[in-house]
Amino acid sequence: MHELVSRVAAFRTGYLTLLELHLKATRRSRLRRVLTERVRADLDANVAYHEESGLPGDAAAVRLLMLALNWLIIEQLTLPDVFTEAERDQLVAAAVERIVAAE
Secondary structure (H helix, E strand, O other), X not given: OHXXXXXXXXXXXXXXXXXXXXXXXXXXXXXXXXXXXXXXXXXXXXXXXXXXXXXXXXXXXXXXXXHHHHHHHHHHHHOOOOOOHHHHHHHHHXXXXXXXXXX
């Protein structure tokens, strides 16, 4: 999870473009359908990989982590000074510990 958030924060333009696509999809039904299919396929692939790898946590934990970390990623992309890198790392660790341990 730490690697994922760091990788996204390092490639701001690409992920900001994806965020813009999400916003456009709210106004364009064809784009919404295509983007929904793509995001759903990615989500399903991430859950399948997680389950096959034997890592702790179930499919719900993977989905919850993705949802929780997505907003942290948006903060890092749009307002990078809200959290320091150390705070970001602490938040990622806390999310993983609490969501996975909650099973």
